[in-house]
Amino acid sequence: MNNHQYDEIKNGKGFIAALDQSGGSTPKALAAYGVPEDVYSGEDEMFDLVHQMRTRIITSPAFDADHILGAILFEQTMDRKIEGKYTxxxxxxxxxxxxxxxxKGLAEQENGVQLMKxxxxxxxxxxxxxxRNIFGTKMRSVIHQPNRSGIKEVVDQQFDIGKRIIAADLIPIIEPEVDINSENKEQCEEMLRDEIHKHLNNLPExxxxxxxxxxxTKANAYKELIEHPRVVRVVALSGGYTRDEANEKLKENEGLIASFSRALSADLNANQSEEEFNEALKSAVVSIYDASVNKK
Structure with missing residues (x-):
């Protein structure tokens, strides 16, 4: 493990950029970027175009270590190069x-949750x-309803796989997302917090x-997780909120930093000039950074 990167992730000021759209979500990401499906044919062309988009983001002067601590990549991005270097x-x-x-994506919903495939x-x-000198990993499940057995199953699966990732000398990002449209979102979050806390307490030093x-929903609901000695950092997904909404909610949570995807890239477009693109990205980066480090 890279000790310098570990220290920066744990103690640095900034946020984690999520650039990990996969096969299923790539067409939507490209469409939002101004590249409709009728301009490419097949997966190879699609992934070439999305790598061009990610390259443009990563090489931008606005995408810098003064604001960004880490970036989450899709597997193909890991295997591709930027300016002659692996990403x-x-x-x-x-x-x-x-x-x-x-x-590898989500299973069908059962017991109010979607486990990982x-x-x-x-x-x-x-x-x-x-x-490829990767520092850590990320894996996503989704919770839709406050079903205690379903939520337990999600967290059990996340930590079981997380332990295998730790054994490979990588830091796992455990991501049991709660659907922002859940009618019982706060109740889901309470159950999720309790299940995660049990697993954290069982981890060796x-x-x-x-x-x-x-x-x-309730500000600082995850404070005890953020402060837990087995937790390197807690980051937040935007989950479908607009960037402004996500930033305002993030500011209410002490110690919580962003790991946004759509909220980061929403204003970027393939047809922008380099100056326009860099200005749009800079505006997004600075606002997300501010929400991550400056709390109400």
Whole structure:
């Protein structure tokens, strides 16, 4: 593990950029960027275009270590290069820690939750992640309803896989997202907090995790998780909130920093000039940074 990156992630000021749209979400990400589906044919062209988009973001002067602590990558992005360097190495040279999305998407909803699909090639993926100088990983489940057994199953699965990631000398980001449209969102969050806390208390002193959670309905609901000695950092997903909404909610939560995707890239467009693109990205980066470090 890179000790300098660990220290920056744990103690630095900034946020985590999420650039990990996968096969299912890539067409939506490209469409939002101004690239409709009728301009490319097949997955290869699609992934080429999304890598161009990510390259434009990562190489922008607005994407800097003064504001950004880490970036989450899709597996194909890890295997591609930016200006002749593998993406993780390019990020590290900028002072930004690289993370890798390792889940294979969501299973169908059952017991009010969506577990992760099986990750059959996890050991091989983790081996390659170490070869590519990845710092940590991320994996997402979704909670829709306050079903205690379903939420327990989500958290059990996350920590079971998380332990395998720790054994590979990587830091896992545990991401049990709570759907922002859940009619019982606050109740889901209370159950989720309690389940996570049980698992954290059972971790030995040499095993640490990060958490990526939906911004809670009740401000500072995750304070005890943020302060737990086994937690490196707690980051928040935007979850469908606009950037302004997400930033305002984030400011109410002490110690919680952003890990936004759509809220980061919403104003970026393929047809923008470099100056327009960099200004739009800078505006987003500065506002998200401010919400992460300056609290109400």
């Amino acid at each position: 993780a190495d390019y990020l590290a040279d900028k002072g930004i820690a690289p993370f890798l999305k390792v889940d 099986p990750i059959d090639d996890l050991d091989e993926t983790l081996r390659r992640a170490n070869e 040499d095993e640490n995790v990060m958490l990526k959670l939906t911004i809670p």
